[in-house]
Amino acid sequence: MNGVHDMGGMHGMGPIQHEEHEPVFHEWWEGRAYALTRLVRGQTYNLDNSRHLLELLPPADYLRMSYYERWLTRLVAQLLKNGVITREELESGTPASGAAKATPAVTAAMVPALVTRRNSARRDAQVRPRFRVGQRVRARNIHPTGHTRLPRYARGKQGVIAIDHGVFLFPDTNAHLLGEKPQHVYSVRFAARELWGPQASPRDFVHIDMWDDYLERA
Amino acid sequence: MDRRGFIRHAAAGAAGFAAASGTEAHMAGHGDRGHEHQHDNAHQAVPSDLNLRVKALESLLVEKGVVDRAALDTIVDLYETKIGPRNGARVVARAWVNPAYRRRLLTNATAAIAELGYEGGQGEDMVVLENTPRVHNLVVCTLCSCYPWPILGLPPVWYKSAPYRSRAVIDPRGVLREFGLEIADEVEVRVWDSTAELRYLVLPERPPGTEHMTEEELAALVTRDSMIGVAKVTARPNAPFVQQRLAR
Numbered sequence: 065m066n067g068v069h070d071m072g073g074m075h076g077m078g079p080i081q082h083e084e085h086e087p088v089f090h091e092w093w094e095g096r097a098y099a100l101t102r103l104v105r106g107q108t109y110n111l112d113n114s115r116h117l118l119e120l121l122p123p124a125d126y127l128r129m130s131y132y133e134r135w136l137t138r139l140v141a142q143l144l145k146n147g148v149i150t151r152e153e154l155e156s157g158t159p160a161s162g163a164a165k166a167t168p169a170v171t172a173a174m175v176p177a178l179v180t181r182r183n184s185a186r187r188d189a190q191v192r193p194r195f196r197v198g199q200r201v202r203a204r205n206i207h208p209t210g211h212t213r214l215p216r217y218a219r220g221k222q223g224v225i226a227i228d229h230g231v232f233l234f235p236d237t238n239a240h241l242l243g244e245k246p247q248h249v250y251s252v253r254f255a256a257r258e259l260w261g262p263q264a265s266p267r268d269f270v271h272i273d274m275w276d277d278y279l280e281r282a
Numbered sequence: 283m284d285r286r287g288f289i290r291h292a293a294a295g296a297a298g299f300a301a302a303s304g305t306e307a308h309m310a311g312h313g314d315r316g317h318e319h320q321h322d323n324a325h326q327a328v329p330s331d332l333n334l335r336v337k338a339l340e341s342l343l344v345e346k347g348v349v350d351r352a353a354l355d356t357i358v359d360l361y362e363t364k365i366g367p368r369n370g371a372r373v374v375a376r377a378w379v380n381p382a383y384r385r386r387l388l389t390n391a392t393a394a395i396a397e398l399g400y401e402g403g404q405g406e407d408m409v410v411l412e413n414t415p416r417v418h419n420l421v422v423c424t425l426c427s428c429y430p431w432p433i434l435g436l437p438p439v440w441y442k443s444a445p446y447r448s449r450a451v452i453d454p455r456g457v458l459r460e461f462g463l464e465i466a467d468e469v470e471v472r473v474w475d476s477t478a479e480l481r482y483l484v485l486p487e488r489p490p491g492t493e494h495m496t497e498e499e500l501a502a503l504v505t506r507d508s509m510i511g512v513a514k515v516t517a518r519p520n521a522p523f524v525q526q527r528l529a530r
Contacts (some may be wrong), residue, residue, distance in 0.1 A: 072424030072475065074448040077494060080460050081445070086438050088362045093336035096438070099357035103349045115426055120309035130440045131427065136336065148348055157338045158345065161287075165347040172352035175431035180402035180432070204309065213477045215424055217451065221459030229407070229480055241524055249478045260452055268471045270451050 065209050066216060068123035073217040073260070094132040101139050101179070103170050104148065111185070112239035116211035118140065185232045189244040193276070194248070199225050200282040201252060203274060211239035213277045218270075221258050221281045226271060227251035234275055247276040343417045366435030369400045370483055371504035373433060374515075375497045377410075383458045388412060391483070395433060403482055405432035411474060413511070419484045420458070420467050420511035422450035423476040429479035434506060441510065451475055461512040484511040491517040 071077070089095035117138045118126070126134065143149045155161055170178055195201055206212075210225040213235050229251065233244035251271045256264035303368045373395055374425040377384040389393040391408035397400065408430060411419035423429065440446050447458050454471045465471055474482045483528070485509040492500060507513035 066522075067469045070285060071444055071448040071449075072423055074444075077444040077448045079305055079445060080440050080441050082461065083438065088359070088366070088436055090314065090439075091333060093332045093432075095358035095362070096340055096462070098355060098361070100336075100343065100349060100355040101424070103353055103356055117523075118426070127444065132441070133332065135330070140339065140498075143405065149342060149346065153342055153346075154339070159342065159343055163343075163346065166349035168353065169348075170285040170353050170357040171350050173354040175353050175360065179357070179365065182406045184406035185297045185405060213425060215475065215477060224434065228420070229409075232479055245389055249480070251474075251480075264452075265455065265467070265471065267467065268454060268473070270473045270475060272475045273480055275350075275478070 065119060065211070066207055067118045067119045068126050070216050072215045075242065078199075080113075081263075082269055090130075093136070094130075096137040097132045097139065102137070104143065108237055109183075110238065110241070112235040114138065114142075114209055115235075116239045118209065137189070149250055187231050187244065189231055189246040191231050191247055193228055193250075195225050195228075195276070195279060197225050197228055197249060201225060201250075201279045202282040203252070203272075204280055206278075208236060212236050214274065215272065217259060218252075218254060218272050220253055223252040223254040223258065223272075225250045226253040229273065232275070234277060236277070245277075249273055249275050250279070254280070304472045311407065329358045339489055361431075361436050366431060367433075367504075367506035367509065368501070369398070369435075370430075370433035370509045371402070371501040371516045372398055372505070373483070374485055374504045374509065375501035378381040378500055379497045384485075387485070395483075400432045404428070405430050407480050408433075408483060409480050410483050410485050411472070411511075413514075415469070415487070417470045418452050418458075418511065419471055419482075420450060420471060420473045421482045421484060422447060422473060424451055425475075425477055426447070428481065430483055433483060434509060438506070458512060461507065463513060484509050486513075489515050489517045 089098070098164060118134050120128070120136065121134060125137075129137065140154070144151060144154070148159060152164070154179050159165070174226075200222060202222045203214060203218045203220065203222070206214070206220075207213075229249045232249045233246050237243050237245045249272070252274045254270050254272065256268035256270060257266060259270060293399065301466070340349075340351070340354070343418050344351050348451065354521060365505075375396065377387050383397075386397075387410050391410040392401070394410075395405070395408055409487070411421070422441075425449050426460055427437055429441065431435040446457065451473055455465055461478060469489065488500070489503065492503065495503075503515050505513055505515065506517045
């Protein structure tokens with residue numbers, strides 16, 4: 065979707081605020097929102113769908129909220145959607161009487177294994193690459209209304225396949241639970257001038273990771 | 283505000299975005315009750331308010347047996363004290379002193395990084411980008427905030443911010459200048475937009491005057507920013523290379 069999250073090339077966002085000796089979490093709640101999100105992600109965790117939920121925030125809220133506030137908002141939405149908590153419980157702050165008490169799926173002893181567990185989007189499927197390294201390609205000029213990882217600033221632009229990263233599941237379908245549609249992902253090398261015109265340095269390049277379905281022959 | 287008050291307040295913010303009937307509609311504020319509750323959100327962003335909201339949510343989830351409080355503590359502690367840029371710095375220093383390791387790192391980064399024991403969520407498929415006198419690499423995620431957690435920890439606020447995400451691709455030299463780094467005209471600036479599930483680590487150039495240093499001493503020179511590509515490594519040891527932990 066052409067959302068406000070797709071920020072590459074936008075102007076007017078202000079200076080970069082670099083903080084010396086920045087803490088990992090600035091507030092107590094940030095660490096808890098992060099940890100809660102990591103813990104309640106069950107077996108059905110779908111990274112692409114989770115990212116898409118953030119993209120669906122109204123643009124003004126997306127820009128106003130901090131990173132972890134967006135995470136917290138998503139977490140509550142998912143807990144309600146999945147029936148882990150009810151709206152009444154959220155409002156009262158206590159479990160409904162007679163609600164079955166679960167057993168926590170993850171204990172402290174299991175956490176180190178949880179955070180080092182690999183959950184790769186790479187797939188073993190034998191899928192033929194549609195392009196080869198060195199080939200000129202064009203990013204398709206498409207505007208999906210759902211989730212996509214094809215940034216607007218690259219659409220319609222020409223580049224060269226720099227690396228074939230192998231086969232990965234496809235976020236545009238996976239985010240909407242429409243299947244993994246595994247396909248090759250490439251690092252596509254775009255000249256900065258192709259993307260931004262003559263104001264850009266002739267020396268500069270942007271490498272963007274793109275799935276086969278985002279590309280056509282140039 | 284009393285306990286009942288803050289919990290009601292906490293719930294109002296959450297309910298604005300979500301209902302059992304459909305997460306997506308409510309994230310977008312299109313749900314049946316979305317509009318009235320969005321109203322409440324305008325004055326919700328006060329940090330102390332968020333502390334209260336999260337405290338209430340955590341208590342509820344603990345009481346329901348969904349999460350274990352000690353497990354939450356452990357996650358926070360791991361990312362505050364163990365999983366951070368010191369890990370990446372060790373990878374970089376090893377590559378500087380060990381040419382065979384450097385080759386493995388550049389050809390199969392995930393496996394080479396795992397040799398040092400670093401792997402896991404958001405580091406499953408790693409790519410290492412080597413800075414040279416001719417090429418300076420810079421990493422960004424314009425669409426969200428993808429970042430290699432196992433070796434750099436959780437990203438700093440500026441990396442996740444709209445200014446960096448919007449400008450790194452269109453004006454990388456201007457961004458680098460804001461970080462105090464001037465890149466010569468003849469050097470290629472190569473920006474990597476992390477749009478897929480590859481995670482990037484910049485292998486900075488080893489600074490001159492460090493030939494006598496041990497691997498451990500070298501690791502102490504390597505900063506987080508140099509591994510994102512917004513800084514170079516200098517031979518001056520950096521005292522502040524300690525992960526910061528929130529004071530409580």
